[in-house]
């Protein structure tokens with residue numbers, strides 16, 4: 485048997501062990517699962533998936549210090565992976581024996597966490613930037629800012645934190661030159677401590693007051709109360725700054741009716757309607773609404789919702805991926821026409837035949 489044969493055998497065995505480990509994890513048998521991941525890594529250490537599994541196993545066992553030696557050596561090789569062709573031939577992910585470029589975001593996320601825990605904030609910042617470079621969506625930027633905010637809170641007195649915040653924010657500005665709110669972020673800005681989180685019990689009156697300021701006719705503030713009371717507040721996120729609620733966004737269920745008699749009924753397909761959205765007056769035009777929307781879309785996608793519709797301007801919502809609902813063949817029963825916008829959270833989730841958008845009747849449009 486030649487060397488390639490025995491390598492192939494080791495690879496196959498490592499893959500078997502990985503599958504077995506995943507099954508064991510599903511059954512709640514974590515320690516035997518981790519043992520499988522360790523063994524798979526020992527058999528095929530050059531495969532990124534095995535290295536990531538072994539790193540995740542170390543973290544789950546509380547051995548954070550064992551993660552860095554596994555992942556750090558690969559960073560220089562992947563760091564340049566997105567540079568223009570020819571600028572660094574060693575960085576081409578397709579020439580990487582460890583394979584799958586889809587694993588790279590997972591790699592950077594694991595390494596960023598490990599560098600943060602090890603007290604290496606500048607290295608963590610570089611990892612987060614690689615993550616945003618790979619996945620330059622508003623949602624990913626929000627993830628990174630939340631991570632930075634949490635980490636600044638914990639490590640305010642660490643000597644490197646101002647350097648790390650500078651590094652991260654300068655990098656984000658370079659990556660997102662057309663986003664004014666990112667251009668405006670400064671390392672000393674209190675907005676770096678903005679938290680986007682789910683509404684908590686007892687916050688209903690504060691949220692009501694926020695929307696009353698945003699929409700003086702009271703209707704939108706009431707809608708949130710009514711949706712909540714009816715159990716139709718599918719997602720309710722607040723922006724908290726230094727202990728105060730400064731913004732809120734709500735999502736409620738939406739569905740589609742068939743576009744015409746005889747066309748298959750897309751009614752089973754469920755999405756969300758985004759409304760209302762408000763930010764407290766003196767804090768507007770600093771990106772708070774943008775962060776609420778980005779975090780809301782990420783949470784909706786994580787929870788398996790398929791699409792989102794809203795009534796609003798393309799100028800603001802276009803940056804998150806919304807387009808005219810009409811481009812998806814969707815019609816809006818309320819006559820908002822081009823102001824009705826839609827976005828797929830799961831690609832291909834809106835039916836090709838289109839449909840009539842139906843918001844929750846409680847939304848009172």
Ligand SMILES: CC(C)(COP(=O)(O)OP(=O)(O)OC[C@H]1O[C@@H](n2cnc3c(N)ncnc32)[C@H](O)[C@@H]1OP(=O)(O)O)[C@@H](O)C(=O)NCCC(=O)NCCS
Nearest residue numbers: 664665668698761762763768769770771772773774796800
């Ligand atoms: C609409 C509303 C939610 C926006 O909140 P916000 O926090 O100001 O929103 P953002 O800061 O994310 O974005 C608003 C604008 O400020 C810009 N901006 C953000 N940060 C900036 C900065 N640092 N410097 C300059 N401009 C900035 C954004 O790019 C955006 O610009 P645009 O006019 O090109 O769209 C807020 O004005 C509000 O509560 N209005 C009343 C309620 C309402 O009308 N809701 C509408 C829901 S569709």
